[in-house]
Amino acid sequence: MTEFIEAVQTIPLIRYSLLAGIVSAFTFGTVGSFVVTRRISYIAAAIAHSMLGGIGAAFYFGRSYDIAWLTPMLGGLIAALLSAAIIGWVSLKASEREDTIISAIWAFGMAAGILFIHYTPGQKPNLESYIFGNILVTSGSDVTATFALGLLVLILVALFYHKLVAVCFDEEFARLRGINSGAYFLLILALTAISMVLMVRVAGIILSLALLILPAATASRFSRQLWVIILVSITLTLIYNTCGLAMSFQLNVPTGPFIVLCAAAVYGISFLIKRKRA
Amino acid sequence: MASAHDLCFRYQKPLVLENxxxxxxxxxxxxxxxxxGGGKSTLLKLxxxxxxPTQGELNILGKAPLKARPEVGYVPQAMRFDPLYPISALDIVLMGRLDQLKVGHYSRACREVAMTALxxxxLADLAKRPFSDLSGGQRQRVLIARALACAPKLxxxxxxxxxxxxxxxxxxxDTLAQLKEKIAILLVTHDLDLIAAVGDSVLCVNRRVHRHTLPLSGEVIKEIYSGAQRIEHDRQTRHSQGDHSACQHD
Known part of the structure; x- marks a missing residue:
């Protein structure tokens, strides 16, 4: 353990990862609880995977046309928000089957990302680090961006908490009380998209998804109040991110997968304990 | 309180409600x-x-339905909701005050209205209880309280x-019979006990709408619910009313 504490003090990369993990625990715990209780984790999955298309496009256009501000994180954010908007719109308005669109966006995003990266000039970026995460690419500016976006998510949820809950529970009734239900549903999807982007550098697409869902799923087995689920999810994610990083450093195993295996194990164990009476 | 004139509605091709x-x-x-499938829920949604409406006019409390919304309390079926959704009875009832909420938390006044409705x-003693812990009847009463928290006229x-x-x-x-004394109620139901307890009269919806006064005779009930005779009911009514959709039985 002392080795890890020493590493945090001396190695910026480890410090940045730890900070990113702590900051994102708050957004993940909050947004994840909405996603799990509203039963839209499959939408979160599609949004997460579609990010790869944006990341690939950012690499391709950024390098080809020398656009310095077009970072992979920005590309991922745009792609995630775009897919959130499309899925949200389909689920609210169009007659097409929602699950079909979700799968289509999922597959399209990944395929586009791989093709863009194939055609990206110069040294090819390592796709795997975006899919499975790599703490060694975390930088100070990533942590700043994570903090800023995370703060935005938390402020939005704090301001509109009751309206979001109302729309999640009964979209039709909220509309009858003058709430723009569609807009709030899109807001939930947008918050999900932003949260996913936050963790991609550290944990990667697949593992961010697991971190969004698993703590909230575990928490929701033991509580019947959303705010309690949110608090428990935040606590669990904090523990997973900090202890996971420390232990993976100590054991010299990849951080992201290690954290997710811990989270999945706790979720699995929670099944052995009786769910609070429904 | 409410009126319809030559109201027609279709989702796609066939008319769901006609004249x-x-x-x-x-x-x-x-x-x-x-x-x-006769169009009851469609009428409610209208x-x-x-x-x-595809055609015709509908007035609620002397206004267009959209304008009358703030004064109308709606109670959907309790079974429609996710039984695992983590929310307390009071938080559901507070949704009746959503139009008073800008950002942040509900005001003390809103909470008082919600408690009065409970x-x-x-159900005031179960205010903090999770929705999932309530029985079917209690859930339905929570939804009624939520509608009452809107301070509705209908x-x-x-x-x-x-x-x-x-x-x-x-x-x-009991709850509904008491409410009926204070507030106008329109309810969709198959339940004859409920009709006897709450209704002053009955609106039969099967693409067209016929009005019956209470008590309903066994014959009328049979007419409304048995498929073969339903068509006959329509035909006779149209015949006797010169193809007008509203009919007064008994």
Whole structure:
């Protein structure tokens, strides 16, 4: 353990990862609880995977046309928000089957990302680090961006908490009380998209998804109040991110997968304990 | 209180409601009955302004349905909701005050209104209880309290006794019978006990709308619900009324 504490003090990369993990625990715990209780984790999955298309496009256009501000994180954010908007719109308005669109966006995003990266000039970026995460690419500016976006998510949820809950529970009734239900549903999807982007550098697409869902799923087995689920999810994610990083450093195993295996194990164990009476 | 003139509605090709005319007077409580797929829920949605009439006119409290919304309390079926959704009874009732909420938390005044509404359905002691812990009848009463928290002039209910066992239903009937004294009620139901407890008269919806006064005779009930005779009921009515959709039985 002392080795890890020493590493945090001396190695910026480890410090940045730890900070990113702590900051994102708050957004993940909050947004994840909405996603799990509203039963839209499959939408979160599609949004997460579609990010790869944006990341690939950012690499391709950024390098080809020398656009310095077009970072992979920005590309991922745009792609995630775009897919959130499309899925949200389909689920609210169009007659097409929602699950079909979700799968289509999922597959399209990944395929586009791989093709863009194939055609990206110069040294090819390592796709795997975006899919499975790599703490060694975390930088100070990533942590700043994570903090800023995370703060935005938390402020939005704090301001509109009751309206979001109302729309999640009964979209039709909220509309009858003058709430723009569609807009709030899109807001939930947008918050999900932003949260996913936050963790991609550290944990990667697949593992961010697991971190969004698993703590909230575990928490929701033991509580019947959303705010309690949110608090428990935040606590669990904090523990997973900090202890996971420390232990993976100590054991010299990849951080992201290690954290997710811990989270999945706790979720699995929670099944052995009786769910609070429904 | 509410009226329809030559109201027609279609989702796609066939008309779901055709030339509907009716008038609900002030202080009158009405039960809407009819076979499944006959257009009851569609009529309710039109009254809530969730759907637009294809043709004709619908007035609620002297206004267009969309304008009347703030004064209408809507009670959907309790079984429609995710039983695992983590929310307390009080938080659900507070949704009736959503139009008073800008950002942040509900005001103290809103909480007081919500508690009063819960008292009215005799559930004040279960305010903090999670929705999932409540029985079917209690859930339905929570939804009624939520509609009451809107301070409505008209209460619309969609099959409030569906999927509720008989022993619990009695409490619900009491609640509705008491409410009827204070507020106009329009409810969709198949439940004859409910019709007897709440309705002043009955609106039978099966593409067209016919009005019946209470008590319903066995013959009328058979006419409304048995498929073969339903067509006959329509035919006879149209014949006797010169193809007008509203008919007065008895």
């Amino acid at each position: 509907v005319n009716f008038q609900i007077h002030d202080g009158e409580s009405l039960c809407v009955i009819g076979p499944n 009254m809530l302004g969730l759907l637009e 008292e009215e359905v005799s 209460l619309l209910l969609d099959e409030p006794t569906a999927n509720i066992d008989l022993s619990i239903e009695e409490k619900l009937l």
